Amino acid sequence: MAVSRAEVPEEENEFSEVHGSIVSGFGGRGILSSVLKGSVSRHVLSSCVSFSELNGLHSSLKSVDSKLDLCDYVSSCGEDVVVSVKISHGHRSSNGGSKKRCRAEDADDCSVEVERKISQLRSSLTSGSACDRDLEVARSIIARFLSTVRGSGNEIVVQSWGVFLKTVDSASSSVVIAFRLHAGVAISLSAIKKALGSAWVDGVLTTNEEAPGISGLDVPYTSEGSASLEFGNRSLLLVTKVPAEKKKPN
Secondary structure, three states, X not given: OOOOOOHHHHHHHHHHHHHHHHHHHHOOOOOOEEEEEOOEEEEEOOOEEEHHHHHHHHHHHHHOOOOOEEEEEEEEEOOEEEEEEEEEOOOOOOOHHHHHHHHHHHHHHHHHHHHXXXXXXXXXXXXXXXXXXXXXXXXXXXXHHHHHOEEOOOOEOEEEEEEEEEOOOOOOOXXXXXXXXXXXXXXXXXHHHHHHHHXXXXXXXXXXXXXXXXXXOOOOOOHHHHHHHHOOOOOEEEEEEOOOOOOOOO
C-alpha cells in the first residue's frame, strides 16, 4: 500500500515526540547518548549496567504518554551496552506456532546439560553452602532462559552458560548463574526479566570480559563469538545469583 508524502513527516514527528518523552522518562539514568533512528529510540549506556538501572529504564516506559506500542531491547554495540525502544503502531506479524515448536525442541536439547551441571554442583555441596532449594531455583531459571529468551529476529542468543558456587559480597556461598550472549543481538528486556524471575534483582549486564565472581573462562566464547570479538564486537555477559530464601516470621 502506497504511503502519501504528507503522511511520512507526520509519522516522523510522532516518533520524534515519543522519543523525546522516552528520553525525558529515562531521566539520565546512566544514559551517555540518545538518538532516534527511524522508529527506534536508541540509548547508549556504559560497559556495565546493573539490573536495578535496567529495571528503572524498563519501568519508566510505562509513564510515557503514547498511543503507540513501545518495546525495549538490550544489546551490545562495540564496548557499550545499548537499550533500544522500538516504536510501532502495534501491527506485528506472528509465527507463534513454529516458534513454540522450535523452543520446545531447544528445551529438550538443553535439559540434559542443565541436569548434568546441577548434579555436578550438588555433589560439591558442603555444610554452610547453598542448599538444594537454591539449585532447584537455578535449574528452573536456566531452563526457562535457554528455552524462551531469543533475539528480536528469533535468533539464539546464548553462546555459553554456567552455574557456580561463588562467594559474592558475603561470607557464605551463593548459587551464581552466568550467560554469555551474542554480540549485537537485540534481546527483549521483558523476556529477560520474565525468564530470570526472582533472580532479576541483584545482577549485571556487561561487555567486559569479567564480572564480579565470574571470569571469562567460566563462560567461554564460541567460535562465532570469538570471530565477532576480533572485529571489536563484544558479547554481553549476564551474571546474577539465586536470592536467599526469605525466612518466615515466627
